[in-house]
Amino acid sequence: TNSLTMAWRLFKNLSEEQQRYEKQLIFEHPAFVKLCQQLLRDARRMTRGDLVFSLHALVNLGVPQNTLLVQTLVRVCQERLNQLDNRCISVLATTLARMDKDKNVSALQAGLQLLVEQRISSIRDIFILQNLMKCLGKDAPIFLKKKLEMAVVREIDGLTFPNALRMFLALAGMNYCSLPILNPCSKKIQENVHDVPFRQLILILEACHTLLYRNVKLFSALAEYVNSTAYLWDKRQIILFLSACETLSFQPTELLDIFAEKVTEDPDFLNLKNLLIVLRVYSRLNHVPRVQKHLFFETLQSCLSKCLPQISKTELLKAVYALGILGYLPQRALDELLQKDSKDELRLSDDPKEQNAAMLHCVKTCMELDSPSFTKPAFVLTEKLSSLVSLNLRKAQETLIKLLGDENMFQQNVRLPYGYHIDFEIRMDSDTKKVLPIAATDDHPDSRVQRLAFLFAPMSAFCLGTTHPLGKLAMKKRHLNKLGYRVILIQNKKFQEMKNEDAVEFLKRKIYSEDAFSFPEATLQDNS
Numbered sequence: 001t002n003s004l005t006m007a008w009r010l011f012k013n014l015s016e017e018q019q020r021y022e023k024q025l026i027f028e029h030p031a032f033v034k035l036c037q038q039l040l041r042d043a044r045r046m047t048r049g050d051l052v053f054s055l056h057a058l059v060n061l062g063v064p065q066n067t068l069l070v071q072t073l074v075r076v077c078q079e080r081l082n083q084l085d086n087r088c089i090s091v092l093a094t095t096l097a098r099m100d101k102d103k104n105v106s107a108l109q110a111g112l113q114l115l116v117e118q119r120i121s122s123i124r125d126i127f128i129l130q131n132l133m134k135c136l137g138k139d140a141p142i143f144l145k146k147k148l149e150m151a152v153v154r155e156i157d158g159l160t161f162p163n164a165l166r167m168f169l170a171l172a173g174m175n176y177c178s179l180p181i182l183n184p185c186s187k188k189i190q191e192n193v194h195d196v197p198f199r200q201l202i203l204i205l206e207a208c209h210t211l212l213y214r215n216v217k218l219f220s221a222l223a224e225y226v227n228s229t230a231y232l233w234d235k236r237q238i239i240l241f242l243s244a245c246e247t248l249s250f251q252p253t254e255l256l257d258i259f260a261e262k263v264t265e266d267p268d269f270l271n272l273k274n275l276l277i278v279l280r281v282y283s284r285l286n287h288v289p290r291v292q293k294h295l296f297f298e299t300l301q302s303c304l305s306k307c308l309p310q311i312s313k314t315e316l317l318k319a320v321y322a323l324g325i326l327g328y329l330p331q332r333a334l335d336e337l338l339q340k341d342s343k344d345e346l347r348l349s350d351d352p353k354e355q356n357a358a359m360l361h362c363v364k365t366c367m368e369l370d371s372p373s374f375t376k377p378a379f380v381l382t383e384k385l386s387s388l389v390s391l392n393l394r395k396a397q398e399t400l401i402k403l404l405g406d407e408n409m410f411q412q413n414v415r416l417p418y419g420y421h422i423d424f425e426i427r428m429d430s431d432t433k434k435v436l437p438i439a440a441t442d443d444h445p446d447s448r449v450q451r452l453a454f455l456f457a458p459m460s461a462f463c464l465g466t467t468h469p470l471g472k473l474a475m476k477k478r479h480l481n482k483l484g485y486r487v488i489l490i491q492n493k494k495f496q497e498m499k500n501e502d503a504v505e506f507l508k509r510k511i512y513s514e515d516a517f518s519f520p521e522a523t524l525q526d527n528s
Contacts, residue, residue: 001050003035004057011061023062040069043076051076052088056095065099074104081111089115090128093135097173113140120147126155126163130170138175145176153180164188165200172207182213190221198237201226205244214248216465223252230258235269238262239277246281249470251463256282260289260296267299272307275300276315283322285463286474297323301330308333313340314356321359324366325471327478337363365418366475369482376484378447382425385413393423395496396456399503400424403511404435411438414453416483420476424454425485426511433512452511453485456492467491 007026014022026032039054046054055073063070077084077092084092093112099105116132123129129152136144152167159167164185171178189196189204196204201222208215226233226241233241238259245252263270263278270278279300282288289296304311304319311319320337323330341360368374389397389412400410410426427441428434430450441449461473469477469489477487488510498506 001046001054001057004039004061005053008057008060026061027063036063036069040072043072044079046076048080048083048085048088051080052084052091052095056091059095059098065102065105071104074108078104078108078111081108081115084115086119086123086125086128089119090125090131093131097131097135097137109135112136113144117144117147120151123151124155126152126159126167129155130163130166133170134173137173140174145174148174149176149178149181152178156181156184159184159188161188161192161195165196165204168204168207172210175210177211177213179213182211182215186215186218190218193221193225196222196225198233198241202240202244205241205248209244209247214464216250219245219248219250219252219464223250223255227252227255227258230255230262235259235262235266236274239274239281242281243277246284249285249460249462249464251285251287251466251468253287256285256287257289257291261292264292264295264299267303270303272311272315275303275307276319279319279322283325283471286326286469286471288326297326297328301328301333304330305332308336316340317356317359317363320363322471324363324370325475327366327370327475329363329366329370334363334367361419362475365479369418369479374482376482380416380451380483380485382411383415384411385415385421387412389413389423392492392496393456395503396424396454396490396492396507399500399507400426402500403504403507406437408437408439409435416480418479420480420483422453422480422485423456426452426454428452428511435511451485453480453487454490455487456490456495459491459493462491 011019011022011026043051051073055070055077058070058073059065065071089112092108096105096109096112113136116136123132129148133148136148140148167181167185168189171181204222205219207213208218223241223245226238230238238255242252242256242259260282300323304323308316316333316337320330320333393412397412401407404410404426410424412424414422414425416422425438427436427438428450429436430448436449455473455477457469457473462469467489473489477489480487490510495503495506
């Protein structure tokens with residue numbers, strides 16, 4: 001056991017390439033074969049510690065799971081399960097977490113789960129509890145997850161920084177979001193953020209995504225750390241971090257600006273894969289760099305043009321779509337895309353949700369509305385879909401009635417050209433600043449009539465913890481501006497939480513504010 005464990009300890013510190021070479025030497029060594037034969041003979045006479053540590057070392061060294069040796073050790077562990085102490089249970093749990101499911105492994109995991117249920121109240125070591133959480137995984141029954149949670153919370157005051165890191169991953173492995181554990185872990189990580197290895201930064205963000213755990217303070221601390229040490233990281237590492245932030249809808253503004261500068265200074269590192277990630281991140285987070293924005297987009301366009309000979313039709317569509325969301329259409333790539341569309345090459349059989357069709361429609365809408373030659377129409381043809389509003393808009397409807405006095409002063413469920421839809425529309429005289437009845441302005445266009453569009457959007461349509469709209473919502477707002485609307489974006493969840501009188505005052509300020517009577521040009525600069 002000592003020989004195997006020492007071999008594993010030396011082995012795990014090698015690079016992947018060295019590990020492959022050393023593994024072959026180990027497996028071909030005559031002494032290793034004799035060692036395995038002796039282990040097979042003595043398996044049932046070993047101490048409990050030697051038994052589980054031998055299995056742990058063999059599995060981590062890469063001895064195939066279907067060998068007689070590994071399967072024998074698994075069966076012996078099953079037979080002697082009740083003899084294992086908490087430390088042995090922890091090592092066995094770690095080992096099983098690395099093994100594929102088969103008949104013997106599944107039986108041992110089931111037995112281990114029963115043993116944990118009996119022993120959990122006596123386990124005081126957070127490290128052991130973490131290993132058990134990783135082993136039991138997401139398939140563990142909810143009552144056992146709660147028992148493990150209670151056992152960890154009981155010992156949470158002794159939480160160390162390394163344990164806080166491991167606990168995040170253990171909870172993600174169980175797919176169990178426990179705020180009494182995650183919040184103290186987050187605080188500990190924030191206090192020691194400069195000691196977090198880069199790979200762990202990504203794993204923390206991925207764990208938060210898995211657990212649907214949104215902690216703006218934690219994300220900000222991680223982003224500030226990467227931002228302050230950006231000169232130390234490889235550009236590809238920063239791309240990985242930004243991509244992880246994007247999946248959480250978190251906008252690390254300063255880091256995005258710094259990375260944009262790195263792209264403009266040295267774009268050669270942007271291969272096709274990295275380019276597509278960068279386009280996705282900046283478009284979805286609706287981020288336009290504060291300085292040299294046009295140079296940034298020109299650089300991305302140049303990189304995209306270089307990739308055209310090797311890019312697939314779907315990747316090309318995604319790239320142009322991403323830039324279109326930001327209000328920028330790369331001409332050469334766009335010509336290539338339209339050429340493929342004319343040949344019907346973009347209609348794919350493996351597009352069940354018609355995502356490609358939706359992206360293509362968006363690109364064509366951007367071509368028309370974001371064109372410098374587009375002028376605001378004097379009259380926009382609208383269609384009222386239904387007089388009924390959904391439950392989540394009922395409070396907004398009632399508030400507008402209280403504020404304006406009559407349902408005829410606004411309309412709801414309005415469909416516009418280009419496939420756009422708005423929740424409520426009111427019309428105002430821009431001179432007198434009075435709301436006008438809808439019917440009085442339907443029949444003839446009037447330059448003094450200003451249209452206000454209300455969009456009650458879910459929190460998921462905004463960057464986390466802010467009122468900054470994500471890409472698709474920002475594009476919709478920009479296009480509605482182009483059509484002559486002043487858009488009022490409202491986070492519906494926060495509106496629902498307002499008292500009725502506060503909601504009336506809130507909408508009153510939105511409608512009658514001075515901003516409601518200006519038409520800013522909806523250009524690239526607007527989304528920053």
